[in-house]
Every structure is written in structure tokens, then in C-alpha cells.
Amino acid sequence: MIKPRTAPGTLELLPTEQIAFQRMLDVIRSGYERFGFLPIETPAYELTDVLLTKTGGETERQVYFVQSTGSLDKAAAQEDPGLPELALRFDLTVPLARYVAEHEHRLTFPFRRYQMQRVYRGERPQRGRYREFYQCDIDIIGKDGLSPRHDAECPAVIHTIFTDLDIGAFTIQLNNRKLMRGFFEDLGITEAQQQVTVLREIDKIDKRGPEAVRDTLTGEAYGLAADVVQTLLDLVGLRSTSHDDALAILDRVLAASAGSPVLATGVAELREVLTVLRDLGVPESDYCLNLSIARGLDYYTGTVYETTLDEHPEIGSVCSGGRYDDLAGQYTKSRLPGVGMSIGLTRLFWQLREAGLVGTAESTVQVLVPQLDEAYLPQCLALATDLRQGGINTEVVLDGGKLGKQLKYADRAGIRFVAIVGEQEVAADTVTIKDLRRQDQFTVAREEAVRSLRVELAQPLGLPHDGSDED
Amino acid sequence: MIKPRTAPGTLELLPTEQIAFQRMLDVIRSGYERFGFLPIETPAYELTDVLLTKTGGETERQVYFVQSTGSLDKAAAQEDPGLPELALRFDLTVPLARYVAEHEHRLTFPFRRYQMQRVYRGERPQRGRYREFYQCDIDIIGKDGLSPRHDAECPAVIHTIFTDLDIGAFTIQLNNRKLMRGFFEDLGITEAQQQVTVLREIDKIDKRGPEAVRDTLTGEAYGLAADVVQTLLDLVGLRSTSHDDALAILDRVLAASAGSPVLATGVAELREVLTVLRDLGVPESDYCLNLSIARGLDYYTGTVYETTLDEHPEIGSVCSGGRYDDLAGQYTKSRLPGVGMSIGLTRLFWQLREAGLVGTAESTVQVLVPQLDEAYLPQCLALATDLRQGGINTEVVLDGGKLGKQLKYADRAGIRFVAIVGEQEVAADTVTIKDLRRQDQFTVAREEAVRSLRVELAQPLGLPHDGSDED
Numbered sequence: 001m002i003k004p005r006t007a008p009g010t011l012e013l014l015p016t017e018q019i020a021f022q023r024m025l026d027v028i029r030s031g032y033e034r035f036g037f038l039p040i041e042t043p044a045y046e047l048t049d050v051l052l053t054k055t056g057g058e059t060e061r062q063v064y065f066v067q068s069t070g071s072l073d074k075a076a077a078q079e080d081p082g083l084p085e086l087a088l089r090f091d092l093t094v095p096l097a098r099y100v101a102e103h104e105h106r107l108t109f110p111f112r113r114y115q116m117q118r119v120y121r122g123e124r125p126q127r128g129r130y131r132e133f134y135q136c137d138i139d140i141i142g143k144d145g146l147s148p149r150h151d152a153e154c155p156a157v158i159h160t161i162f163t164d165l166d167i168g169a170f171t172i173q174l175n176n177r178k179l180m181r182g183f184f185e186d187l188g189i190t191e192a193q194q195q196v197t198v199l200r201e202i203d204k205i206d207k208r209g210p211e212a213v214r215d216t217l218t219g220e221a222y223g224l225a226a227d228v229v230q231t232l233l234d235l236v237g238l239r240s241t242s243h244d245d246a247l248a249i250l251d252r253v254l255a256a257s258a259g260s261p262v263l264a265t266g267v268a269e270l271r272e273v274l275t276v277l278r279d280l281g282v283p284e285s286d287y288c289l290n291l292s293i294a295r296g297l298d299y300y301t302g303t304v305y306e307t308t309l310d311e312h313p314e315i316g317s318v319c320s321g322g323r324y325d326d327l328a329g330q331y332t333k334s335r336l337p338g339v340g341m342s343i344g345l346t347r348l349f350w351q352l353r354e355a356g357l358v359g360t361a362e363s364t365v366q367v368l369v370p371q372l373d374e375a376y377l378p379q380c381l382a383l384a385t386d387l388r389q390g391g392i393n394t395e396v397v398l399d400g401g402k403l404g405k406q407l408k409y410a411d412r413a414g415i416r417f418v419a420i421v422g423e424q425e426v427a428a429d430t431v432t433i434k435d436l437r438r439q440d441q442f443t444v445a446r447e448e449a450v451r452s453l454r455v456e457l458a459q460p461l462g463l464p465h466d467g468s469d470e471d
Numbered sequence: 472m473i474k475p476r477t478a479p480g481t482l483e484l485l486p487t488e489q490i491a492f493q494r495m496l497d498v499i500r501s502g503y504e505r506f507g508f509l510p511i512e513t514p515a516y517e518l519t520d521v522l523l524t525k526t527g528g529e530t531e532r533q534v535y536f537v538q539s540t541g542s543l544d545k546a547a548a549q550e551d552p553g554l555p556e557l558a559l560r561f562d563l564t565v566p567l568a569r570y571v572a573e574h575e576h577r578l579t580f581p582f583r584r585y586q587m588q589r590v591y592r593g594e595r596p597q598r599g600r601y602r603e604f605y606q607c608d609i610d611i612i613g614k615d616g617l618s619p620r621h622d623a624e625c626p627a628v629i630h631t632i633f634t635d636l637d638i639g640a641f642t643i644q645l646n647n648r649k650l651m652r653g654f655f656e657d658l659g660i661t662e663a664q665q666q667v668t669v670l671r672e673i674d675k676i677d678k679r680g681p682e683a684v685r686d687t688l689t690g691e692a693y694g695l696a697a698d699v700v701q702t703l704l705d706l707v708g709l710r711s712t713s714h715d716d717a718l719a720i721l722d723r724v725l726a727a728s729a730g731s732p733v734l735a736t737g738v739a740e741l742r743e744v745l746t747v748l749r750d751l752g753v754p755e756s757d758y759c760l761n762l763s764i765a766r767g768l769d770y771y772t773g774t775v776y777e778t779t780l781d782e783h784p785e786i787g788s789v790c791s792g793g794r795y796d797d798l799a800g801q802y803t804k805s806r807l808p809g810v811g812m813s814i815g816l817t818r819l820f821w822q823l824r825e826a827g828l829v830g831t832a833e834s835t836v837q838v839l840v841p842q843l844d845e846a847y848l849p850q851c852l853a854l855a856t857d858l859r860q861g862g863i864n865t866e867v868v869l870d871g872g873k874l875g876k877q878l879k880y881a882d883r884a885g886i887r888f889v890a891i892v893g894e895q896e897v898a899a900d901t902v903t904i905k906d907l908r909r910q911d912q913f914t915v916a917r918e919e920a921v922r923s924l925r926v927e928l929a930q931p932l933g934l935p936h937d938g939s940d941e942d
Contacts, residue, residue, distance in 0.1 A: 001801065001802065001803075001804070002520060002521055002524045002801055002802055003521075003802070004521060004568075004569045004570075004572040004573040004799070004802035004803070005518065005521060005569075005573060006513075006514055006517070006518075006569075006573070007514060007516055007517060007518050007556075007557055010514035010516075012512075012513060012514060012570070013511070013512070014574060014577055014578075015509035015510065015511055015578075015584065018509070018510045018511050018512060019509070019510060022510055033835045033836075033864045034859045034862075034863075034864050034865065035859065035864075035865070035866070036836045036839075036864060036865055036866025036867070038486035038489070038490070038834070038835060038836070039486065039489045039490060039493055039835065040484070040486055040489050041483075041484070041489060042477075042483060043477055043478060043481035043483060043603050044515060044559075044589060044591075044603060045478055045481075045603075046477070046478060047476065047477075047478050049473060050473055050474075050475060050476060053473045062539070062540075063539070063540060064537050064538065064539055064557075065537070065538050065539070065540070065543060066535050066536070066537055066559065067535065067536050067538065067555070068533070068534070068535055068536070068593035069533075069534060069536070069593070070593070072536060072554075072555070083543075084538070084543070085478075086478055086535075088515075088537065097475075098475045098476075098477075099475075099483070101475040102475040102476060102477070103485060106485055107485075107486075108880055108883070108884065110869075110870065112866070113486065118515060120515075122539035122540070122541070132514050132515060132516075142870075146870070147869050147870050149848075149869040149870075150869055153869070160859070276848075276852065276869075279848070279849040279852040279853065280852050280853075280855070280856050281852075281853065281856040328475070330472065330473055331472065331473055331474070331475035332472075332475070333472075363509070364504045364509065364510065365504075365507045365509070368507075377620075377747075377750070378750040381747065381750040381751050381752075382750065382751075382752065384751070385751050385752040388505045388506065388631065391505070392505075393504045393505050393506075393507060394505065394506070394507055395506070395507025395583070396507070398581075398618050398620040398621055398624070398747075399581065399613075399617070399618050399620075409579055412579070413579065
């Protein structure tokens with residue numbers, strides 16, 4: 001006998017949790033589709049040479065390789081077999097780049113796609129960090145160019161989704177890499193690599209605090225002057241409190257600039273993003289300018305985003321992304337600029353569950369038809385068929401047992417309604433409907449059962465029952 | 472520059488095809504949920520010792536193993552590294568067995584689950600055979616026992632799904648392994664292994680024809696008497712033409728029996744399945760008894776199913792399954808009998824596409840808001856937000872360009888409606904709506920735009936337009 005167990009670093013859910021997870025996936029998908037993004041899926045594995053063109057050693061060490069038994073045997077027979085031919089994707093961005101480059105001539109640009117699939121990273125397992133996890137990405141890919149207006153669409157759809165997820169207030173935070181780059185140049189930090197490493201240090205402000213970051217930047221490794229560091233920390237301390245405040249901050253930053261054209265471009269892009277966000281009706285309380293956001297990845301070149309839950313800042317960013325100049329330079333000569341955001345749903349779900357924000361979900365099963373007496377099974381089955389044809393998710397108890405036990409099962413499973421067909425009901429051609437949430441019960445004519453349950457299911461639970469169907 | 476390409480044996484779709492595929496997934500999920508099945512997902516990979524407990528060499532040769540770089544290095548350093556620690560699932564049945572055994576005490580039995588995920592097999596790539604493909608499974612798992620009534624639920628939900636998929640007439644074919652086993656015993660073929668191999672030969676009737684199978688069975692390898700083979704072929708030639716005919720065939724088989732109790736049990740189980748199928752309202756034209764169905768797998772012990780498309784018999788079975796005595800004997804001492812069916816969606820989709828049955832799907836995008844003049848972009852964005860809040864999937868053109876080009880894009884992408892906000896519309900506070908399918912156009916008051924488009928979208932395309940909103 002083998003002990004049944006999942007591999008380390010994977011999250012497997014019981015059905016009630018899976019339903020809650022699936023509802024989040026559905027909300028995300030619905031939001032992405034509402035904004036006109038098209039679905040794609042890519043294979044879980046890519047050819048290793050295609051997947052690992054761009055990445056350095058850090059990523060490669062986290063990659064999972066895939067081998068059939070045949071190639072294992074071949075590899076064992078060789079002295080230096082090299083890397084296996086196939087590898088599991090570690091994000092959805094490299095597969096997107098490969099997809100767009102491969103199918104470039106059959107896609108319309110700007111290409112707006114969403115993709116919600118699992119990715120794989122050989123990370124050290126720890127609480128809330130998984131080796132297999134869902135990413136739910138949107139990206140808009142232009143050909144040769146892409147208006148900064150698109151940079152407003154990503155936070156707008158994310159706003160819709162986080163509103164619909166109903167997990168409390170959140171703030172989408174915006175910054176722009178060009179603004180930061182210009183500011184650096186104004187301060188005499190002109191070398192790109194130094195800007196990147198300084199940005200990385202600044203990125204740690206939330207974790208290390210400004211004092212520690214100041215010490216690092218004025219210390220031996222960077223050797224920046226104290227006033228330069230102060231100017232920098234003043235900038236990254238800026239957070240807008242309203243839409244107009246954001247615009248005012250941008251004016252001040254531009255006015256204080258020594259005239260860097262790249263800073264001016266960054267400011268202009270952020271202004272356009274803010275304008276389109278407002279025109280799209282995104283409430284100003286739900287977004288802000290936060291000039292400390294740098295994003296760890298080096299390939300962002302314009303707008304960058306992070307999203308935090310106002311009541312759970314400890315969770316950190318739950319949805320991030322940004323603008324990049326060139327999606328697929330490793331696969332095609334076409335210049336494909338893009339902008340995107342990503343929700344790491346497995347981690348978010350785990351965090352929400354830890355924070356007590358994932359409630360016990362109602363079951364996908366809406367009605368249970370219990371079995372009181374085998375003699376009435378045909379009537380129960382016919383009722384179930386009518387309910388199902390009426391679009392109601394229905395389970396019939398086929399094995400029988402005591403009614404109390406069947407009701408208890410429905411209650412524990414989160415099934416809200418029980419539709420009883422027993423001796424009395426068959427004689428009177430009725431159905432008795434129990435609402436386990438409201439602890440309410442009523443009897444309707446058999447032919448009214450579907451309509452009646454559809455009305456009940458369409459009513460939000462908070463509303464009082466109108467009693468017209470009462471027994 | 473690396474040539475962007477997918478790994479061999481994978482199916483990757485363009486967005487329009489992906490939408491069609493996703494609609495099929497949605498229909499299947501909706502059907503499974505309508506019948507009260509609960510969702511689960513399992514990790515793509517399992518621990519190798521957990522995954523490969525039961526399987527023989529045939530399966531192992533098709534398994535994909537998963538290794539991080541670290542474990543590759545370790546494996547290379549050893550003389551005989553053995554199998555890697557992780558392996559990709561090759562079906563959803565072994566993960567289900569592991570899941571049920573692992574979470575046994577937190578599940579309610581009968582446990583009714585659906586699972587729609589990709590599985591991996593290192594098969595030789597060939598047309599329509601994929602190494603990565605979706606399986607969409609339902610299973611009902613009992614503890615200690617499970618009424619044969621459940622054996623009717625699987626074909627009933629499959630009936631609903633194939634009706635909703637709208638890919639033409641289909642027939643769900645039923646048989647029972649006990650009936651077959653009893654029949655064999657009556658004929659003096661009492662050894663289980665011989666029954667299995669003879670069943671395998673019989674399973675080839677559709678491919679090889681009855682004559683070739685007869686020759687094999689009377690030949691050296693089996694040495695069965697000609698009259699025994701004839702009786703057997705007469706049996707497996709039986710197909711019912713109606714519900715009553717199916718019951719009559721069962722009566723005849725039982726009457727002709729030499730008294731095998733196992734045959735009688737098989738007949739009784741099939742009778743119960745047929746009764747429940749009728750009580751569930753499944754039309755008798757959509758199922759039949761087909762005593763040639765054996766299913767290749769040895770672990771089925773009762774009811775077995777295959778599903779064929781009436782107009783495309785060449786496709787073979789598109790949904791199969793059956794009853795098994797013991798799901799998870801390798802993981803638990805609990806006896807867990809079950810019954811299930813599986814749709815191999817990737818292969819089915821490919822076959823339907825080859826047969827011309829996958830049409831050009833309407834886009835998930837329902838309305839395109841083109842950009843005629845940058846000056847009216849705020850109005851376009853506000854309209855898009857209203858439409859989206861009204862549940863309508865809407866894309867706004869942010870980059871501009873000629874209207875003709877934007878309309879052409881909508882048409883090619885399968886977007887049905889275009890909602891135009893230009894100079895005239897802004898002045899009159901209206902929206903002009905083009906229906907690209909009906910080649911129709913009308914103008915509505917701005918505040919009526921959402922309601923009007925919702926009405927249009929709710930109407931099936933076949934109905935004539937009522938003209939009340941005409942310009």
C-alpha cells in the first residue's frame with residue numbers, strides 16, 4: 001500500500017474550496033472578457049531552447065524539465081546529455097512572446113489576450129509559496145507602436161475584477177519607468193545598470209524602511225551624495241491622494257526637472273493614463289500615483305503597476321505589471337511593444353484564506369432531491385430533469401437513507417434548497433421546498449416547482465421572503 | 472534568433488478557435504454541474520511512486536517525468552539514478568484515486584466529482600493524437616457500495632452535454648461486463664484471463680470485421696469450438712432499436728442462459744440502468760444496448776459505455792467509461808466502487824474541426840466601439856464603461872485609424888455589433904449601432920444604448936429584427 005499524497009509545493013483543494021477558487025477564476029475571466037480580451041491557452045511545456053533563450057541562471061535553476069522514459073534512457077547513455085528537450089513554463093510571458101511571434105501573421109494588432117493557466121517553478125517550498133500556481137494574465141501587444149492609452153486599460157479591467165471579487169478596498173498604484181529614468185539622469189546617475197540597481201534598493205523601502213535604504217545608497221557600494229539620496233527618497237515618498245493631486249504631483253516633478261526629455265515623456269504618459277482612467281469611470285479612490293514603485297523586473301520601460309488590499313497591506317502586491325518595449329525580440333525582428341498585468345491567483349487565494357476572507361462557499365449544487373421512499377424515485381428523477389432543464393443544478397439522492405441524514409448532508413455541503421417528493425406530495429401533485437439558509441419551508445404545485453425555485457434562486461439572500469408561495 | 476515553435480504533439484489554437492474550444496469546455500462544465508457533480512483539480516504532476524503503483528510497463532513507457540535542474544545534476548552524478556521523483560499525470564483516474572484516498576475522511580460519499588484538466592502521454596505523435604490533451608471526467612465514488620442507479624446518471628449527463636454541444640445526433644451504447652462474464656462461463660470459458668483476451672478480440676470487430684475475429688478465435692491461439700464462437704458472435708451482434716427492444720433482448724439473453732448467477736446480475740443491473748435512464752427522460756433514440764462493447768481496460772466490472780456520433784461513425788467513441796469495483800486499492804483499505812465517463816476534448820475538437828463541424832465562432836467580444844475622432848474618445852470610453860457594467864463584452868479602439876478598417880477588423884474577428892460615437896452622435900446625444908451579422912444599422916438615444924444592445928444580444932440571430940429602433 002502506497003501512502004496517497006500530493007507532491008510538495010502544490011495546492012490541492014477540497015470541493016467546497018475548489019468552488020470558491022473556481023468562482024474567483026470565473027470573476028477574473030468575466031472581467032477580462034468584458035474588456036474585450038481574447039482567450040488563449042498554450043501547452044504546459046515548451047521546447048527548452050525556445051523557453052530559455054532570454055533567461056539567466058537564476059531562472060534556469062528554477063525550471064522543471066520534462067522527459068519521457070525513452071529520453072531518460074538516452075540521457076543516461078551519454079556522458080554530458082545537456083538539458084532535456086522540454087521544460088514546463090515558469091510564467092505566461094515567455095509563452096505569449098513565442099505565441100505572438102509564431103502566429104504573428106494570423107493575429108490582429110493590437111493583440112489583446114488573456115490567459116489563465118498554471119505555471120511551474122522549482123522554488124524552495126514555504127508557506128504560501130507554491131511550485132505550481134495559477135497566473136491570470138492580460139496583455140495588449142502592439143506592432144511597432146502602442147498608444148499609452150492602453151496602459152490605462154489594464155488597471156481599469158483589474159479595477160472591475162477586484163471590485164467583483166468583493167475582497168475589500170484596494171488601491172492600484174501607478175508609476176512610470178521613464179519618469180524615474182529621467183529623474184536619475186537629472187541627478188547625474190546616467191548609467192542604466194546603476195539606475196537599475198538603485199531602483200532595486202529603492203524597491204526595498206517597504207521591507208527595509210527608508211533609513212536602511214539611505215545607508216545602503218550613501219554607502220560604499222553606491223557612493224551617492226547625501227543630498228542626491230535625499231532628493232531621490234523625497235521623490236519616491238510621493239503618493240497622490242486624489243486624481244487632481246496626482247496631476248499636481250506630476251506638474252511639480254516636471255517643474256523641478258533639469259529638463260530631461262525622458263522625464264517629460266514619462267510625465268506625459270502618466271497624465272494620459274490618468275485621464276483615460278478617469279474617462280473610463282474608475283473611482284479616484286481606487287488608484288494613486290506611487291513613485292516608489294519600481295518593479296523588480298528590468299524589462300519594464302514605461303508605466304508600472306502594483307495593487308494592494310487596503311485592509312491587508314501585509315499581503316503585498318496582489319496584481320502587478322507594466323509596459324515593455326519589446327515582447328519577442330528573441331523570436332522575431334518585428335518590434336512588439338506591450339503592456340500587461342498578472343494576478344497570481346493561487347497565492348492570492350491562499351492569502352485570502354489565511355486572512356479569513358474566503359468564506360464557506362455555497363455549493364454549485366443548488367437543489368438536492370432527497371429519497372424518502374424508493375417507490376417515488378421515478379417522480380424524483382422526473383423532477384430533477386425538469387429542474388436541470390430549467391438551468392438549476394440538481395443532485396438526486398439515489399441510495400436512500402434517513403431524511404435527517406440527507407438534510408444534514410445538504411446543509412454541510414452548502415446546498416441551499418431541498419425539494420421533497422414523498423407520499424403526500426405525490427398524492428397532491430406537489431413538491432415541498434426547504435430553504436436551508438432561511439430555515440424556511442413551503443409547498444408548491446408540481447408544475448410550479450421549477451419556476452418557484454428559479455425565483456427563489458434569483459433573489460439575493462438578504463431580501464425577505466415574500467410569502468406568496470407559502471404553505 | 473530562435474524559431475518560435477510549439478513542442479511536437481501539442482495543440483495550440485488561435486483566439487477564434489480557442490473561443491470555440493472554451494465554449495465546449497463551458498457546455499461540458501455546465502452539464503456536469505447541472506447534474507450535481509462537484510469540481511476538483513489536481514496538480515499536473517504526482518510523486519512517481521504514487522502515480523505508478525498500479526501500472527505496467529506499457530504505461531510507464533508513455534509517462535513524462537519532471538525534474539528540476541538540481542535533481543538533474545544529482546541524477547547525472549549517480550550510476551543508476553532510477554526514475555525521477557515527479558511525473559506528469561497520464562489520466563485523471565489515478566489522480567482521482569489518490570485524491571479520494573488522501574481526503575477520504577473529509578469527503579461525503581457517494582462522492583460525485585468532475586474534473587477537466589490536461590493530461591500527458593509520450594505517445595508517438597500522429598494526426599489527431601496529442602501528447603498533451605484535455606480530459607473531462609465525471610465519476611461517482613461510493614464507499615463499500617454504490618447502487619447501479621448511478622450507472623444511469625453518467626450517460627444521462629453525457630446525453631445533456633452532447634445535446635447542448637449541438638454537433639448532431641449521437642448514441643450512447645451500453646453493455647455490462649457481468650453479463651458478458653456470465654455468458655462466457657455458460658460457454659465453458661471460465662478462466663478470467665481467457666475471457667479478457669477473448670473480449671479484446673471481440674472489441675476489434677468494428678475494425679477487423681466478424682470473419683477475421685472468428686478466424687482468430689477458432690484458430691490456434693484460442694482453440695474455441697466453431698459453435699461456441701458462433702454463439703458468442705451472435706450475442707455481440709445484438710443492438711437494441713428501442714427501450715422495449717433493449718429489455719426484450721435482456722429477457723432473451725437471460726432465458727438462453729444456462730443459469731449463470733453473474734449473468735443474471737448483469738442483466739438486472741442493465742435493466743435498472745435502462746429504467747433510470749427512461750425515468751430521467753433520456754430519449755430512447757439516444758441510447759441502445761450494444762453487446763459488442765467490451766472496453767479495452769480490464770478494470771471495468773459492470774456497466775460499460777461508448778458514445779458515437781451517428782453521422783460520423785468513423786470518429787469512433789467520443790465518450791467512454793464504465794463501472795469499476797475498486798478505485799483506490801493501491802492507496803487505501805476502504806473499498807471504493809465507482810462509475811465514470813470521460814470526454815477526450817482535445818481529440819474530439821480536432822475531429823470535429825476535421826469534419827467541418829467547428830464553425831467560425833462569434834467572438835467573446837460583443838461590441839466594438841470604434842474611434843472616429845480622438846476628440847470623442849472620452850464619450851467612447853464612457854459608453855464602453857456603461858456597456859461593460861451592463862454585462863456586455865466591449866472593446867474600444869484606442870489607436871484610431873480609418874472607420875472602414877475598424878469595421879473590417881470587427882467583421883473578421885466575429886464581433887457582431889459596432890457602437891459608433893462620432894460628431895453627429897455626440898451632438899444629438901445618440902449612438903449608432905451597426906449589426907454586422909444582419910447588415911443592419913440603427914440609432915438610439917445614448918441613455919438607451921445599453922438596454923437596446925442587451926435586447927439585440929438576447930435575440931437569436933434567426934429572428935427578424937422588429938424595426939422599432941430603426942433610424
